[in-house]
Amino acid sequence: MQHAATQIQSLRHQIRKQDRKQEVRMQEVRTLIQEQLKEQIVKDMQSFIDEKIKEEIAIQVQYQVEAQLKDHVPVPLTEQIVGSRNQIIEVRHALMNSEARRANSNLRTDDLNDHLAVVLKPDGTRSDLYPANLNALFAYTPVLLRALLRDHGLQESPTREKNLNRFMAHIGITFQIVPVSANDEEGALMP
Known part of the structure; x- marks a missing residue:
């Protein structure tokens, strides 16, 4: 009976040790996923922001060109x-x-x-x-x-x-x- 209790104690110890290892691995995976997700979000947001900036610049350039043309060309082209x-x-x-x-x-x-x-x-x-x-x-x-x-x-x-x-x-x-x-x-x- 003593021997069985020792084995159970040893198994519990191994299970706890395995659980800690699993928890550490899970935390590493979570951290890795979070970092990759942050990087992907930053990339996606950056490309979205760049596209919006280009669109706004194109609109502003067209507006400015039309305004300048009105000043310099009496009849629109x-x-x-x-x-x-x-x-x-x-x-x-x-x-x-x-x-x-x-x-x-x-x-x-x-x-x-x-x-x-x-x-x-x-x-x-x-x-x-x-x-x-x-x-x-x-x-x-x-x-x-x-x-x-x-x-x-x-x-x-x-x-x-x-x-x-x-x-x-x-x-x-x-x-x-x-x-x-x-x-x-x-x-x-x-x-």
């Missing part, structure tokens, strides 16, 4: 760019219209079925009412013809012939329609 782009578009439309008028000016009275080159409206778009050829134009009713003139920003006249002549001159046709008589609705072609 973005407005100048938009204005320049609009001018380029207008010039392109004018060039397209000029080329279309030049092509249309080559048409003669015997070319009434030849395709008309498209002259754009003032807004740079094609009119839905634009005729395919001169025969189609001559077939327009007075109401449709006036609508075509309005589409192109042209002044309307009370007579169909004047409206036809005005539109044909606008698109570059070099001949005109001359009424044969005051009662003649169609008129005659005059080179």
Whole structure:
């Protein structure tokens, strides 16, 4: 019995010793984890702070540049760019219209079925009412013809012939329609 009590005492001593070793190891692991965690948090916070600083600097630089530009450049560059782009578009439309008028000016009275080159409206778009050829134009009713003139920003006249002549001159046709008589609705072609 004595021997068993001694062995139990020895086992208790070994268990306590093992527990102290385990506690020391656990404390070392906790310390190590805490240090690594602190380092990781510092790294993460540092990169986060650096990123926020860069963003703020970029915002402040843009703000300062815009403020300085307002003092030195009367019209903002973005407005100048938009204005320049609009001018380029207008010039392109004018060039397209000029080329279309030049092509249309080559048409003669015997070319009434030849395709008309498209002259754009003032807004740079094609009119839905634009005729395919001169025969189609001559077939327009007075109401449709006036609508075509309005589409192109042209002044309307009370007579169909004047409206036809005005539109044909606008698109570059070099001949005109001359009424044969005051009662003649169609008129005659005059080179």
